[in-house]
Every structure is written in C-alpha cells, then in structure tokens.
Amino acid sequence: MENPKSMSNATRLLFIATMLIGTFTMSISQSSLSTAYPTLMSYFGVSAATIQWLTTGFMIVMCITMPISPWLLNNMSFKKLFISVLALFDIGTLIIFFGTSFPMILIGRAMEAAAVGILFPSYQTVLLEITPEKKRGTIMGVAGLVMGSALACGPIISGIVLNFTSWRGLFIFFMVVITTILVISFFVMKDVMKRVETKLDWLSIFYTIGLVGLLYVITEISKVNSEKSLLLGILVVSVIMIGLFVRRQFKIDNPLLDLRVLKTFNYDLAVLLTGFSYISLIVVTIIFPLYYQQVLHVSPFISGMALVPGAALLSFLNPITGKLADKFGFKPVMIFGMIMIVTGWGLLSVITVSNIILMILIAMLIEGGNAFVMMPAVTLGANSLPDKLISHGTAVITTIRQILGSTGVAVATLILVNVSKNAVDQGKSIMHANQTGFHAVYWTFFGIAVIGLVIALLIRNTQSNSKK
Template sequence: MSNLSDIQKKFFINVLLATSFTFSISQSAMTTIYPTLMKHFSVAVSSVQWLTTGFMLVMVLMMPLSPWFLKNVPFKAFLLSLQIIFLFGTLVAITAGNFSLLVIGRLLEGAAVGLLFPSFQSVILSITPEEKRLTQMGLVGLVMGSALAVGPIVSGVILEIFDWQAVFSFFLLILIILFLLSLKFIKNVMPHEPYHFDVISSISLMGLVMLLYALQTMTTKITISLLFIFFVGLLLFGYFVQRQFSIKEPLLDLRVLKNAAFRLGMFLTAGSYIALIVTTVLMPIYFQKILGVNALWSGLMMVPAAISLSILNRRSAEVMKRFGLKTTMLIGSAMILIGFFGLLITCQIKLWLLAIIFAALVESGNAFMMMPAVTYANNALEKDLIPHGTALITTVRQIAGVIGVLIISQVLTLVSKPLQVSMKGMLASFAVSAILAAILLILVLRIKNRGANKLL
C-alpha cells in the first residue's frame, strides 16, 4: 500500500471525489430529458424509464462485487478501467441511432457507477485515520447529496441551449479530463490481497436484480410472470446469502452482519436514504399536481433543500465532535420527522413556501444521519472488512430506496383512485413517511452512548 504525503492525499481524494460526483450527476440527470427522448425515439414513458431503471438494476448488481475488485486489482488500474467503461457507455449513448443502443450505453454507465460507489468510500475510509473520518465522510456526503440534486438542473440548463446529446457530451468531456488527472494523481493505495472469485455467487446475485425488477414493475401492474420472477429472485438471492456464510472466501463477506453496531448503522443509513429519496419523488408531484406549477419551477423549488443539505453535510462532522454521534443523529432524525409531519399538516394549505421549508428540513436532517451512520457502522469493523461493509451498506441503501419508493407510490396511487393524484393521496403518503421517520428516530435511540463514542 502506498504511503501518500498530505499533498498527494489531497489531490488523490479530490480526483476520486470529482469522478464520483460526475458519476452521481449522471444517475439523476436523465429525468429532465425524458420528454425529449420520448419524442426523438418515439417511445412511451414506460420504455424511457428504463434509462433509469436499467441503470439502477445494473448498478445494484455490481455493488457486491466491488470488494473483490478492490482486493484483487490495483486501485489505479481499477479506477481507470471504470472511467473507460463509463466513457465508452457515454459515447454509445451520444451516437445511438435507436433507443436500444441508448439503453445499452446507460447500462454500461450503471456498471461503472455500481462498482465505484462502494469502492471510493472504502478507499477514503481506509486511507484516513479514524479521528479524521468524520470530516472526510462529511465531504463524501456533500458530493453524493449535492450531485443527486444538481443532476436535473445541469441537464435542464444544457437542454435549454443544445440537444439531448449535449448532456452526454458534457459527461464525456468531464470524464476525459478526470481520466488524465487520474493518470497522474491516483495511486495504488489498497493492499493487494487476492482471493478466489466465486462464480456461483456472482450468478446467484441475479436474484437480487430479479427481485428489484419485480418490485419496481409491480408499482404499475401485478401479473403471474412478475410473481414468478419475484419468487425465483427470492430463492436465488436467499441462496446467495446462505452461500456467503458457508464458503471460505465469500464474494461479499456477510460476517459483518454479526456486528450489532454495524447492523444498526446500516439500517439507519437505509432509513435516512428512504427519507431522502421519497422526498425527491413526492415533492415534484406535489408541486406539479397539487400546486399546479410547471416542471421547471418544481425543479427550482427543490434547490433550497439541495443547498441546505450540501451546506450541512460539511457541518455534520463539527456537530458530531461537539455533541457526540447519538445526539447528532437524534437531531437529524428529529428534523426528518418534523419535516414530514409539517408537510402532512400543511399540504392542504397549498402554500409553496411552507412546502419548500419542510422539504428542506427533511433533506437537511439527512446531513446529520446518512454519513454519520456510515462512519459509525464501518468504524465498528476491522480494516480488512471495510470494503465488504461499505459494499453491503451501499447495496442495502439502494434496495431500501426501491422499497421506500414502492410503498409510497402504492399508497399515493391506491388512495388517489379514481383520480391520478389527489390531495387525499398526498396526505396518506406524507402520513406513511412520517411513520417511517418516527421508526427511524426510535432506531437512533438504540445507539449506546458509550459504544458510539468509542467508535468515533
């Protein structure tokens, strides 16, 4: 493992975070250009959504594989390979003559993103002393949170001036620059500890993709074929989990789940991500369908929440050092609960300012929840298990996001019937969100002060 000087480490982390930021923007940038792509390729909304759904499924499939790559492939070669895969996928998307090629380009991007997201967090945790991890993970939270919010804004601005290919060209240009910087500043910082790649485990991981696909599709319809996919996926994924505990060199070491502090941190991370993703789904619907504003204004109304999340992510480490982990996460979970409860009791007033304030409160609460929970969970592990822990947390977080959106979408649809979206549906959705936030607060109360302080 390379010993980096402070200057080298600074450039190393900045290039790594910039790559992750660019990858993350690409994850959320598509929604703004959906209408343009539907018109250009003459496809329905159910088809165009595969640009995000397919991206997410491939991303989740790749995440559990990241520990193997980190231990078996020199990190510099690994990162450069991911950048090349992403660049190639982006190039395929730019030159796509039909919709299928565009989807293939997005799938390649999703594969690169899925391998990078757990890996870059593992690397930063591994090269950072424990006493400085809070600050670094606050920076990671800033990058991840702000990128998801910035994506639709960036693609919207580009689309106002250029055509849809320019959105992909923007990512292409940025990644070429980052690739050149990586050649100079990225070093092999992870220990080379090769172990066997379990092919059977990687095949059984398809069960997770089948599960998520079935769950997502069930939001619009439930068919016999979907139920078949769901149960086959459940069996395959169950076998994957069982196999990880039974073989000597697991693809994803699930022994981390035996650590109570890690488990709690993982569930807290998942819960805070549900709150974040549900807010980004519900609020544009509320702004457009209930308040009657257009898509551009609904996007702009989410900017204050994104700004507050970005600012507070940088402050979370300071708050934690001053008040301790449990108090910090109590503040975060309380903000999320108050935000959802505020939306529940004020949404009938139809005052956009109140909606913006309470949505910002929910997202701001995440600054004191998500990355502190990740740090708490991983600090409970031995250093060699951190890549496995991070991969598991990232995967569970994505699964939780899918399930959270599924629950809220079903509540909104069922209560709103026969209308597409009604005030009753929004009230029910905010009520369920508030209940989930209350459960999150109860979980935070289970953190033991003495154990938490030991891990910081």
C-alpha cells in the first residue's frame, strides 16, 4: 500500500481525475439507453416491456454488487480492483457492440452493471480515504459530478451520439473512453487502501438475492398488466431474505456489509437525506420529459434538450457546494439545498405550467438544490463513522439511495398512470387528465421534500471519527 499522504499534489490530481473520468463514463451508461429504446426495439424485434430490462436488469445487478465492494476494497489492491472493473465494463460493452441477439445485449449490460455497482461505492470510499478531512467537502463536491450529473447527462449524450450514428456508436463511445482510461490506469493508479483480508461470506451474498426480488417488485408494480399476487409473493420472500441478510451481518465476525454503521443516528439521517435528494433528481429526469411531451406537446428531441440547463447547473454547482460545506459547515448548505427542492416542487404543485421555459427554470431549481444536498450528506455521513467503517458506510448509503431512487420512480409512475386514468374515467379530457396526474405527482414529491427538509434541520454537523 502507498501512503496517500506521500502523494504529490500532481500525482493525487491525476489519480483522482482518472478515477472520476472512468466512473463518470461508466455512470452515464446507467441512464443513456432510454433514448435508444425505439431503435433497439425495432432492431431486435422486442416489445417495450422487454427492452426495459436493459435498464431494470442493469439496476438490479448493480445493487447486488454494491454490498460486495467493501470486501473487495479490503482484500484487493485498489489499483488491481480499478483496472479489473474497467476491463469488466469494457468486455461487457464489447459484447453489446458485437451482439446479434437481445440475450447477448443483456449479458453485456449485466457485466457493465456489475462493474458500476462495485466502483460506485469504492471510488467514494477512496476519495474520502486520500483526502484530508478539512477538504473532504470540496473533493466530494467534485465527485458529485459523477453521481448527479452523469444521471442527468446520460440521455443528453446518447441523444447527441444517436443523432449522428447508429445505436452501436453509443457503445463505441463508451469503449474508446474506458479503454483510454484503462491504459492510463496502469501508470497513474496507486494502491491507497489498507487491506484487512477476510473470508468472503457466500451465504450473505446468497441473501442479497432479496434485493433482486425487491427491486423487481418495485419496477414491475407500476406496470398496468403486472400480476399483483405473484409480485406480492416475491415481495414476501424478498423481505424475508433481506431480513436474514441483516441478521447475519450483525451475527458474524466479518460481515459482508457491516451494518453497525446504522447504529449511528447522524449517519442514518445522512442516508435518508441523500436518498430523498436523489429521488427528486431521478424523478425530474424521468417525469419532466413526459410532461414536456404529453402536456406541452414538444418533440422527444426538445424534451431531451430541455434537461441540459438543469444538468449543466448541477455540474457547475457540485464543486462549489463542496467548498461551501468545508467553509460554513454541512448543515446550513444542506438546509439551503432542501429549501430549493421544496420550493421547486411547491411551485409545481400550486401552479399549472404551460411554458417550457418556466419548467426548465423549476427543474434547475430542484437539480441545483440536489447539488447542495446529496454529496454533502454523503460526506457528513462518512465523517460520522470511524475510518474503518467508511467503506461499509458508502456501500450502504449508495445501495439505499439506489433503492429509494427506484422506489421514487415507481411511485411517480403509479400515481401518474392511475390518477390520469381515473380522471379520464370521470369524463375529463386527455389534456386535463394528464395535468391532474402530474399535479398528483408534484404534490407527492413536495411532501417527500418537506420531510427531507425536516431531516436536514435535525442533522448535526460532525467531525470525522477517524480516531475511533
């Protein structure tokens, strides 16, 4: 292991830049395919429900591999781990590029998702490990470019690429960038993490299948023709398996995912806060384009481009909010961000927006608020834990955030579909029914944002527990 404190500023900067560019590119793949769905449906001759598994399956595999990341960090050289993850993603992308059938595409996506699931918590842990506590807010603000901006930028970048080439061109883009980063990694990545070798608990990994069932139910429940009795059965089994997973983590000496982090109340608040802010971000990127097309009647291209200002503001603010958190403390920064998010959803709840410019401004307000909340909450949560638990803490917070984000999308979709349908059944026009459905969504997430604001008021500024 190389002592992170002995790294020169130039070496540390190159190390961080390489890690963030690689992670950002891989993160884009999570949300980039939605733009290509119609093309892929036509090319492979599959239905909309089937093509959705390119995203649903990605999310499920990603959530399974997230809890394994602390064990990998403790048992592998970080340089080898980072290079292996990049190689896994590159091979998966290569399989997709040469894929001649939909199952081949799914296999490639699963490999990409496994790589992203391992790297997402790992890169945050490494950044926290190599950064002095007083600068953690700043560096994690830069990391927020990966967490937030990539999600928002995915559909935008894929839309631009697909405008000039076929769907395979999107994966050429991924391969070129990741292969370049892979080559650079052999020269600039360092082994910066302490290793505490332990035996991999396969029973815990088996129990994580409960996460698969839970996420499957969350994504399927919003579909009109879903079999509710089957989903209920899967949900019951999944909850039991998750319960067994949690119980085992507290019983064994070397847990796969050390859930003792949840005994720290301030950390629990940080988990909820980053999850609630992520819900707002992902719902904006999914629901707003629907509003643009169904209510404002703009083209898919315009609805995609309308996401650019919010994504740009989020990218611009993330490093700034990190510096503000270091200077003024995390709590006031997060409170300000939650006030922005509450204001955005509140405006949407009480007014009917018929102008796309106003919708874009409100999206910027909500996404800008996210920049003040999500990564500062991650950093504050990590500072609430002993250093030896940070890798587990980031894995827990990333996994829960992903589950909450998926739940938020499912809830928004359920509300939108059912409220709009009921309005049509009551004799309202399609336009009026759609507006009614969207307003129900806005009121719901206004309430969630208010709860997030309360959590931000309850949370405490804290110093790192590195001595524990």
